[in-house]
Amino acid sequence: MPHKIIRRPQVDDSHLPASMPALLKQLYARRGVNQDDCELVLAKLLRPQTMKGLDIAGEIVADAIQANKRILIVGDFDADGATSTSVCMLALKMMGASNIDYLIPNRFDFGYGLSPEIVAVAHAKGVQLLITVDNGISSIDGVSAAKACGMQVVVTDHHLPGQVLPEADAIVNPNQHDCQFASKSIAGVGVAFYLMTAIRAELRSRNWYQIQSIAEPNLGVLLDIVALGTVADVVSLDANNRILVQAGLQRVRSGRCRPGITALLEVAKRDPSKIVAADFGFAVGPRLNAAGRLDEMALGVETLLCDDIMRARRMAAELDGLNQDRRDIEAGMQQEALKTLQAITLDEATLPWGLALFQPDWHQGVIGILASRIKDRYHRPVIAFADAGNGEIKGSARSIKGLHMRDLLERINSQYPGIIIKFGGHAMAAGLSIKANALDTFKQAYDDTVKSILDYEQLTGEILSDGELSADLMNLDTAFMLRNAGPWGQSFEEPLFDGFFKVVQQRIVGEKHLKLLLETECGKLMLDGIAFNVDLQIWPDATINHARVVYKLDVNEFRGNQTVQLMVDYIEPM
Structure with missing residues (x-):
C-alpha cells in the first residue's frame, strides 16, 4: 500500500550542547532528548x-x-x-x-x-x-x-x-x-x-x-x-x-x-x-x-x-536451524493469509478495518510474526489465530498507531461478554484465546470496535522522515556519527531521510531484494542502495527512472572497503 511521507518539523535544539553536530542536535531534539539524556552511563539509571x-x-x-x-x-x-x-x-x-x-x-x-x-x-x-x-x-x-x-x-x-x-x-x-x-x-x-x-x-x-x-x-x-x-x-x-x-x-x-x-x-x-x-x-x-x-x-x-x-x-x-524452519513456516502461512485477503480486497471498501485471520493448519509459534507482516502490508490492526485444541483458538494481535490493542480487547470483553476466554498484552501487541465457534462473532465485534476507535485516515501508513539529507552530508563521517548516536529502536527511531533520486541501475539479488544505483537530483553524487523484500510485481522495472526514496544512511563493508549505502525503507516510483 502507498504510504504518506511526513517530514518531522524543525524544533528548538538550543538546550543541547553547542559542540554537538547540527544534524545530530536536531535529530535528538525531535526525539525528546534533553541534555541529561545525552550521556548514557550506568550512574544515571x-x-x-x-x-x-x-x-x-x-x-x-x-x-x-x-x-x-x-x-x-x-x-x-x-x-x-x-x-x-x-x-x-x-x-x-x-x-x-x-x-x-x-x-x-x-x-x-x-x-x-x-x-x-x-x-x-x-x-x-x-x-x-x-x-x-x-x-x-x-x-x-x-x-x-x-x-x-x-x-x-x-x-x-x-x-x-x-x-x-x-x-x-x-x-x-x-x-x-x-x-x-x-x-x-x-x-x-x-x-x-x-x-x-x-x-x-x-x-x-x-x-x-x-x-x-x-x-x-x-x-x-x-x-x-x-x-x-x-x-x-x-x-x-x-x-x-x-x-x-x-x-x-x-x-x-x-x-x-x-x-x-x-x-x-x-x-x-x-x-x-x-x-x-x-x-x-x-x-x-x-x-x-x-x-x-x-x-x-x-x-x-x-x-x-x-x-x-x-x-x-x-x-x-x-537455533539457527529452528529459525530457518520458522521462516519457512511463516512464508507459507503468509501466502495463505494473503490469498484469503485477496478475495476481499477486490473492493477496497469491503476490507475490514480490523483483520482477524484463521487457518486450521497455522502454527501457534509464528502467528505473532504473521500478524506483524500482514499489519505492515495493509496498515490495519491484525489478529492471526491458530488452533489451540479443545475447541479453542489462540490469537496473536499487532496494532497500529492510535489503537491500544489490550484496551481494545478489554472493551470487546466488556461489551461482548463470553466471547474472549482470556487476553493480555500491551498497546502494540497482545494475545488472546477464544472459542473456535465464536470466531465469526468475534470478527464482527473486533471490526466494529476498531471502527469506533479509529478514523479512516489512520489506516493509511505514515512514514516519519527527518527530511532531505544534503549531498555533502551523505558520507562515511555522517554514517558513523549516526551509528554511534544510538542505540536506536522502538519509540527512539533511527533517523530516516527522504529524497528524490534518479534510478541509474536496478536488479534483484537474493530472490527478492532490490539492488540500486541512485543519483542525487543535483547530479553531484552516485550512491548504492538496497531495498529488502520488494514487491516483485513492481520491481525491477526499466521504465522507472526516478523515485522518491526513504532511507537510512549506512556503512557497507566489503573486502575491507567501507562505502556509504542507502538502506531503503520505502521506494515510490515517480
Missing part, C-alpha cells in the same frame, strides 16, 4: 528504590538463599523471558544460591504464564519459592494454586495488570498501580535485573558475602543479556532502557559478552565489534525466539547460560 515491591521481593529471595530453600524461576517462552530467566539464574548463582532451577512452560502443553498445571510440576519438584519473570501479573489462578501448596511467590513482570492482581508475596511491576518507577516501558529482563540488584544489596546488608567467603558479584557482567532482551522485546527505548542497551552493546563490542551471544552473532554473520541494537532485534532475537516458537525455549536459555564457546556454537547452530 533510575534508582531501584522507586520500584514498588522491590524491597519486599529482595528480602524474600534473600531469606530463601540464606535458608537454602528450593527456588524455581518460571519464565516466558520468548526472548524477553529467556533473557530474564538467564539473568536470574546467573545472578543468583553468583550470589551463592545453589538450590535453584528454572522452568519455561512449553507453550503447546501449558500455554502462557504461571498456570495451575505448572504449579503442580513445581510442587512435585519440592519448590518452596517461585519467581516469575516476564509473566505472572495475570496468573491469578496459578498464584492461588502455589499459595495453596505452601509456596512463596514473587511475581516480576512488565505487562499491563488487570483489575485483579494475583495474591503473591511480592509483586514487582512498574505498571502496577502506585509504582513510582519512571520507566513504564522497561522490559521483563530489565525488571529482573533490578530485582537482582535489590537482592544483592539485601545480602550485602546481612554480611552474607563475608560469611560465605564469596566475592560480591558485579551484575554489570549480565548487561549484554539485558540489552538483548530489551531490544528483542521491542519495548520503547526511553532514556533508562537506552542506558541498559548501550552498556550491553559496549560489552559485546569489547569482546566481553556471554559465549552464547557470541555464537548467535556468529551464525547470524554479525561482527560483534561493530554490533548495533538492530542486530539484537533482527539477527539474534529471532534465533533465540525460534526455540520458544517451534520447540522449547530451554534451548535458548541454555545457550545464554553456557560458558563453553564450542558448546554454545553447537546450540546456536541448532
Whole structure:
C-alpha cells in the first residue's frame, strides 16, 4: 500500500550542547532528548528504590538463599523471558544460591504464564519459592494454586495488570498501580535485573558475602543479556532502557559478552565489534525466539547460560536451524493469509478495518510474526489465530498507531461478554484465546470496535522522515556519527531521510531484494542502495527512472572497503 511521507518539523535544539553536530542536535531534539539524556552511563539509571515491591521481593529471595530453600524461576517462552530467566539464574548463582532451577512452560502443553498445571510440576519438584519473570501479573489462578501448596511467590513482570492482581508475596511491576518507577516501558529482563540488584544489596546488608567467603558479584557482567532482551522485546527505548542497551552493546563490542551471544552473532554473520541494537532485534532475537516458537525455549536459555564457546556454537547452530524452519513456516502461512485477503480486497471498501485471520493448519509459534507482516502490508490492526485444541483458538494481535490493542480487547470483553476466554498484552501487541465457534462473532465485534476507535485516515501508513539529507552530508563521517548516536529502536527511531533520486541501475539479488544505483537530483553524487523484500510485481522495472526514496544512511563493508549505502525503507516510483 502507498504510504504518506511526513517530514518531522524543525524544533528548538538550543538546550543541547553547542559542540554537538547540527544534524545530530536536531535529530535528538525531535526525539525528546534533553541534555541529561545525552550521556548514557550506568550512574544515571533510575534508582531501584522507586520500584514498588522491590524491597519486599529482595528480602524474600534473600531469606530463601540464606535458608537454602528450593527456588524455581518460571519464565516466558520468548526472548524477553529467556533473557530474564538467564539473568536470574546467573545472578543468583553468583550470589551463592545453589538450590535453584528454572522452568519455561512449553507453550503447546501449558500455554502462557504461571498456570495451575505448572504449579503442580513445581510442587512435585519440592519448590518452596517461585519467581516469575516476564509473566505472572495475570496468573491469578496459578498464584492461588502455589499459595495453596505452601509456596512463596514473587511475581516480576512488565505487562499491563488487570483489575485483579494475583495474591503473591511480592509483586514487582512498574505498571502496577502506585509504582513510582519512571520507566513504564522497561522490559521483563530489565525488571529482573533490578530485582537482582535489590537482592544483592539485601545480602550485602546481612554480611552474607563475608560469611560465605564469596566475592560480591558485579551484575554489570549480565548487561549484554539485558540489552538483548530489551531490544528483542521491542519495548520503547526511553532514556533508562537506552542506558541498559548501550552498556550491553559496549560489552559485546569489547569482546566481553556471554559465549552464547557470541555464537548467535556468529551464525547470524554479525561482527560483534561493530554490533548495533538492530542486530539484537533482527539477527539474534529471532534465533533465540525460534526455540520458544517451534520447540522449547530451554534451548535458548541454555545457550545464554553456557560458558563453553564450542558448546554454545553447537546450540546456536541448532537455533539457527529452528529459525530457518520458522521462516519457512511463516512464508507459507503468509501466502495463505494473503490469498484469503485477496478475495476481499477486490473492493477496497469491503476490507475490514480490523483483520482477524484463521487457518486450521497455522502454527501457534509464528502467528505473532504473521500478524506483524500482514499489519505492515495493509496498515490495519491484525489478529492471526491458530488452533489451540479443545475447541479453542489462540490469537496473536499487532496494532497500529492510535489503537491500544489490550484496551481494545478489554472493551470487546466488556461489551461482548463470553466471547474472549482470556487476553493480555500491551498497546502494540497482545494475545488472546477464544472459542473456535465464536470466531465469526468475534470478527464482527473486533471490526466494529476498531471502527469506533479509529478514523479512516489512520489506516493509511505514515512514514516519519527527518527530511532531505544534503549531498555533502551523505558520507562515511555522517554514517558513523549516526551509528554511534544510538542505540536506536522502538519509540527512539533511527533517523530516516527522504529524497528524490534518479534510478541509474536496478536488479534483484537474493530472490527478492532490490539492488540500486541512485543519483542525487543535483547530479553531484552516485550512491548504492538496497531495498529488502520488494514487491516483485513492481520491481525491477526499466521504465522507472526516478523515485522518491526513504532511507537510512549506512556503512557497507566489503573486502575491507567501507562505502556509504542507502538502506531503503520505502521506494515510490515517480
